[in-house]
Amino acid sequence: MELRPYQEKARRRVEEEWKDGRAKTLLVLPTGTGKTIVFSAITKDAVMAGRHVLILAHRGELLEQAADKLQKATGLASSLEKAGSSCLDSWYMVTVGSVQTLMRQNRLDKFPRDYFQTIIIDEAHHAISTSYQNILQYFDKAQVLGVTATPDRSDMKDLGEFFDSIAYEYSLPSAIRDGYLTPIKAQTIPLKLDISKVTISAGDFKASDIDTALDPYLEQIAAEMKGYCKGRKTVIFLPLVSTSKKFTELLQSHGFRAAEVNGESKDRAQILADFDSGKYDVLCNSMLLTEGWDCPSVDCIVILRPTKSRGLYSQMVGRGTRLFPGKKELLLLDFLWLTGRHELCRPAHLLAKGDELAAAMTRRIEDAVVPLDLEEVEKKASEDVIREREEALAEKLALMKKRKRKLVDPLQFEMSIQAEDLSSYVPSFGWELEPPSDKQKKDLEKYGIFPDEIQSAGKASQILGRLHKRAYEGLSTPKQIRFLESRGFQHVGMWQFESAKKLINRIAFNGWRTPRDIDPASYQPEKKEG
Template structure:
């Protein structure tokens, strides 16, 4: 099987991390971009080197999917460690294992701690749980690859407690731009559902409470869906089985061909096959289809299970992002959940790493009143936020004029070079979260950055990398930025070093006054 360019790059990056000594590394790929194919190829390489590999997952469907894809991608056959099935005594070098089975002490102790050379954790956002940790700690000498579709570094803070590095990340916008996933349009539905009384459980909203809140609105939601989804193939995520079944019946009364599946459905495989074949155009489920189920023809997703967990939200939306003939976009319906205390996931959180931009993007989509392409919406929200930040920065620079320091404030530098990744940076891994080292502080000062407001070693490292790259690219230095922007010039960070130096030399020759033929507010550097 021929890998796509990003899949090949991901495989090479994983091997590079292991070779560098980072034994626990992460791969982040959006749902639908072939993460199973990538880790199958990684497993193939490991077997070629004489290693034993364990592929660990928490559901039977994921184990079956991994085994199938492994066979397709590499021709390898694997043994299974699940319930009464055991891999012990098998000569196959790859084992797919159920975490629920392997976590049991009696089962785990049948394996020597060095039995597996490499472990691949599918849906790695689960791996912080006790059950996974019990298995991973038993095989403590193994190399570990975690694979997840988690869309942002905020969620990855938790994963950073265990993993040492991020080997490779392929983002949802990049996958859409490269033509490997469907574009997404978000539509805000003007129904206000109040979540203020909903309790918390395991870091998210309590399912039973959401069901109670949602129940009175189901008929209204179905009416809204008639406006947007009658001719679409739609998957709906609901909090409870009884709510899912009730909503199926309401939709059927409104003219939809609706079906429902849950963990106890005896005819689940048949219903899913019928939905795939077009017998039904709406499928209701209570969180059953978040992982391991593919139906590329789905072109509408309705999330009626509000969540604060981005990985979960991403999994739900990911059921509709795959490409399919004549499918030009995925429609994502977003509801006006009202909550005073907790930030909810919205379509913006699929692509925004910065919470400020995500909030503005959500507001803009709501105000538009029609389906909006999420990439276009993010660009607009970014422009809005940058304009707001520039206004705040202008005030800050005015205040700084009285502080005659020679170094550049990090915020000014980030805004000047128009670097959103620096502005929205959040440390994820252990080493990133510590304070900057003395060496980092001295180097930043030497290069012209005021280091006191840089809180983490990860941010300091990112700044230093950017400064180094800018020097090689012949772009302006922090000191040039501070000097000219302090005199009213705009976005000096995007200019070339040499032309900027010539401008400063000209100002110096003019007694450090701006020449009359130059208007700083309108001046465009090279």
């Protein structure tokens, strides 16, 4: 088994986290980038070290896939802990376990509490549920790895209460750029779907309400799809099984070779095989295919089950991101959802790090009449956001001048050094959500940053880390940035410390007036030699 570079890095980082004492860590990999291969390699390392490994999953298909891929990738066979089968009767070091079986106390009591030294959770966003926690709390000395696709912020806040760290994260844009996943093009269909009266249940849109709201539009959607899905292999996600069946019939009446699968389908395996082979060109389902099903030839995704969860949205889109011969891109069809006061995931959220960028991307996609490559949209929308921020910053700086503040506003610092990661930072783990500590505030002031507008310890830690790094690299200080940018010089945060110091000395020797031969708006310091 030869791992790709990012897979090898992920494997190493997870094992380093465990070695450093962070016993419960997360691995974030987009759908289609081989998460099973990575945790199979980690499993093999654990077995070589003499450790018993438990791989947990909540569905029979996932258990079978994990066992099959583990054996193909590493040669390791595994025992099964499910219903009448038990690993206690086996000599295998690896167990693939059903959560529904192991969660029962009478089943757990059969095991010594230290029986498993390593536990791997596929689809780790389920790990915070009571059933998983019963198992994890019983084997509380085990090292735990949770594997998930890109989770949304609410998931991360919840996961952060159990997991100690994120060992490694490989982003969807990186996977596309590196050629491991197919590019995504988004197309907004100009059909307004009003779901403003849909209620929220358990943090997401209630499926039955979506079904009721969606029903009047199904005929129009089927008609619109004729122009977009021709010649493509399409998967459609719908809120309920009844809607999935109804929409399948509508698509058939519009000339599509459409099929439907659900949890009760007796011929489900045959339907999936027929879709894979090309007998059908459209497959409808009600959230059945979000996990544990691969069909790399899928090149169109239609999501008619709107969601607030970025993790769930990523899983649905992930059914079409795998590479396949002759496949140029994945077409992701979107609609003009009218949501009232609620936000929902749109194509932009697959790449955007913050809501501001996602909104700018969505505007560009909606205004276009042709499918747009998401990476290109992200680049152009980033320029829009930077321009808007600079305009807002100019207004804020005008107010700041009146206050004659000695310290630098953190927003000015972030904009000057062009730190998109700092601007879009969102705290995830518990300690990151706490207010900045007194020591952090003191250290920020020492560097010249005004701490009162930094709301969290996580953000303070990020800024301090960047300041330490900049000092090591010999880049300009916050106070240099504030002074020179107040004189009209641009993006001083990208300058070397010595360049800024040299210019400030010139201004000082000139009676604190900018020399006449220098135009602040166009001035660029000399590049550092070597």
